[in-house]
Amino acid sequence: MIFLRRQVPLLITLITGIVFAAQYYVPHPASEQMLTSVTKWLQIIGGFALVLGVSSLFHVHAIKIRRKEAGWGYSFVLYVSMLGTIAVGLWSNGKEAVDGTMTAFGWIYNFMMVPLQGTMFAILAFFIASAAYRSFRARSREAAVLLIAAVIVMMGRVPLGEYLIPLSGDISQWILNVLNASVRRAILIGVSLGTVALSIKIIFGMERSYLGGGKE
Amino acid sequence: MAVETIIGAWVATGLTFFIFSFLYKDNPLFKLAENLYVGVSVGYTIVKTYDTVIVQLIWKPIVENGEWALLIPVAIGTLMLTRYVPKAAWLSRYAFAFIVGVGSGLAIPRTISSFILKQIEDTIRPLMILVPGDGVTFTWSLLNPASSLNTIIILIGVSSVLFYFFFSVEHTGPGKVVARTGILFLMIAFGAAFGYTVMARMSLLIGRLTDLIEFTDPSYGRPSLWLLGLTILILVVMARRSSSNPPEEQ
Numbered sequence: 001m002i003f004l005r006r007q008v009p010l011l012i013t014l015i016t017g018i019v020f021a022a023q024y025y026v027p028h029p030a031s032e033q034m035l036t037s038v039t040k041w042l043q044i045i046g047g048f049a050l051v052l053g054v055s056s057l058f059h060v061h062a063i064k065i066r067r068k069e070a071g072w073g074y075s076f077v078l079y080v081s082m083l084g085t086i087a088v089g090l091w092s093n094g095k096e097a098v099d100g101t102m103t104a105f106g107w108i109y110n111f112m113m114v115p116l117q118g119t120m121f122a123i124l125a126f127f128i129a130s131a132a133y134r135s136f137r138a139r140s141r142e143a144a145v146l147l148i149a150a151v152i153v154m155m156g157r158v159p160l161g162e163y164l165i166p167l168s169g170d171i172s173q174w175i176l177n178v179l180n181a182s183v184r185r186a187i188l189i190g191v192s193l194g195t196v197a198l199s200i201k202i203i204f205g206m207e208r209s210y211l212g213g214g215k216e
Numbered sequence: 217m218a219v220e221t222i223i224g225a226w227v228a229t230g231l232t233f234f235i236f237s238f239l240y241k242d243n244p245l246f247k248l249a250e251n252l253y254v255g256v257s258v259g260y261t262i263v264k265t266y267d268t269v270i271v272q273l274i275w276k277p278i279v280e281n282g283e284w285a286l287l288i289p290v291a292i293g294t295l296m297l298t299r300y301v302p303k304a305a306w307l308s309r310y311a312f313a314f315i316v317g318v319g320s321g322l323a324i325p326r327t328i329s330s331f332i333l334k335q336i337e338d339t340i341r342p343l344m345i346l347v348p349g350d351g352v353t354f355t356w357s358l359l360n361p362a363s364s365l366n367t368i369i370i371l372i373g374v375s376s377v378l379f380y381f382f383f384s385v386e387h388t389g390p391g392k393v394v395a396r397t398g399i400l401f402l403m404i405a406f407g408a409a410f411g412y413t414v415m416a417r418m419s420l421l422i423g424r425l426t427d428l429i430e431f432t433d434p435s436y437g438r439p440s441l442w443l444l445g446l447t448i449l450i451l452v453v454m455a456r457r458s459s460s461n462p463p464e465e466q
Contacts, residue, residue: 009309013317020321024329038318040273041289045315047269048293054262055300074247078255085259094267102220105263111224112231113260115427116253119235122424125417126239132410142403149407150414157415170359175408177361182373183405185335186398189374190381192331199320199327210316211309 010205017203149175217435225431229439232424233447240451339374341367373401 020038023031061075089105092098096106136147155161156172201207234249274290277283295311298304343364344352355363379391380398387395431440 005306005309009313012310012313013320016314016317017321020318021324023321024325037285040286041292042315042318044269044273044286044289045293045296045311047265047273048296048311050261050265052296052299054258057258071247074251077248078251081252081255082259082262085256086262089259089263090266094263094271107220107224108256109260111228112252112256115228115232115424116235116249116256118420118424119232120250120253121417122421123235123238125414125421128410128414128417132414142399145400146403146407146410149404150411153408153411154415157411174358175404176412178358178366178369179373179401180405180408181361182339182370183377183401185339185370186374186377186381188331189335189378192327192335195327196324196332199323202316202320210312212312 006211009211010208014203014205017199021203149179222436225436226439226443229428229431230443230447232428233443237447237451243451243454245447245450339371343367372397377401 020035023035058079061078063069064072064075065079085105085108088108092103092105094105095103096109097103102110132150136150137143152165152168153172153175155165155168156170162169198207202210231249231252234245237243238246274286278286292311292314295307298307341362343354345355345362345364347353347355354365356365357363358365360366376394376398378398380387380395380402385391428440430436432438
């Protein structure tokens with residue numbers, strides 16, 4: 001039984017890992033077709049993973065409502081809005097617009113989701129500014145450099161900043177395209193080396209945390 | 217103007233003010249909008265996933281084109297759901313093993329090619345550039361990211377930042393200078409990322425304010441003005457109620 005529960009999953013990982021790593025070096029139509037098919041397969045399997053996540057959300061809020069815990073009314077609002085959106089979406093066949101006419105599902109998207117999402121992220125502007133005011137002190141040389149770079153980039157992104165400091169636009173572009181790009185590149189190289197190392201460990205069974213704990 | 221657009225303007229304006237009310241303090245109006253946001257977003261994702269996965273990727277190809285091989289990923293996906301049955305939960309490992317195996321296999325060659333070799337290639341560029349008319353020359357322009365001077369700066373930046381994160385060698389002597397150069401580059405990049413993020417959020421804020429200004433138009437029934445007043449009124453009433461009934465001390 002341990003073979004079925006522990007060894008077979010490791011074998012599946014080993015075989016699929018080696019096959020799809022090798023696929024990159026085989027420029028044959030059959031190899032390309034295999035890649036196209038497995039990409040579609042991963043999308044389908046990902047859909048089932050969503051079921052796991054959503055059912056967990058359903059469970060957490062259902063318990064809150066059943067026990068009438070503090071704030072259970074908000075859980076009820078979440079339930080109603082989620083089920084309402086699903087019902088309307090299925091009724092509209094998942095389409096926001098048909099022949100240029102907005103559907104009920106499109107109405108929910110345009111007049112509920114977009115404003116809520118936009119405002120939720122927009123209020124972060126206030127909190128980021130407030131946090132920066134409290135914590136951005138040029139206590140050291142490094143902190144001063146960070147502060148100056150942030151101010152120049154912010155000034156360079158708006159017409160008023162360019163009006164007040166005419167060179168801020170060019171300096172901002174230089175910081176983003178040269179200095180920032182070089183750091184991003186270094187971090188990307190480091191992260192990629194880590195990704196490759198982790199992938200090799202997973203394929204050869206040295207990293208097994210994805211199989212979860214529990215009984216063998 | 218269509219009735220649904222007018223109703224939509226009122227709903228969008230109300231929800232926008234409910235979220236903005238958090239700037240005053242955490243309150244029931246914000247929590248209502250917050251949970252509504254989560255509910256609508258999850259519902260939207262479920263519908264879109266159903267349409268893309270179940271209808272477009274499974275049902276139509278199988279029924280219309282007879283692609284029965286698609287039942288294999290359906291079976292693998294179904295194995296994931298065995299997590300709800302404790303005795304059969306181990307079967308879900310097959311699904312995770314498949315996803316992780318394919319993901320790792322695909323990642324290795326592509327990551328090496330695109331994110332390591334290509335990045336190194338773009339970092340180590342020729343210092344002398346062929347300029348039409350001037351022949352082979354060293355370009356000093358800072359504004360051109362491909363200039364020779366910027367090539368040197370990028371090379372110094374990438375090398376010093378990589379060295380800073382290389383802990384197998386003690387950062388002393390010349391190594392300390394290189395590591396400190398790396399820190400300076402990192403600080404500039406963090407500052408730039410911060411400034412860029414703030415401005416992106418500001419752009420979203422301007423978008424919301426533009427909508428609120430548009431909804432002050434009489435053709436919509438001036439929802440911005442009415443709902444702003446209503447939101448403030450509700451917040452004042454709630455503040456008075458909580459001050460007249462202070463929470464009991466434990």
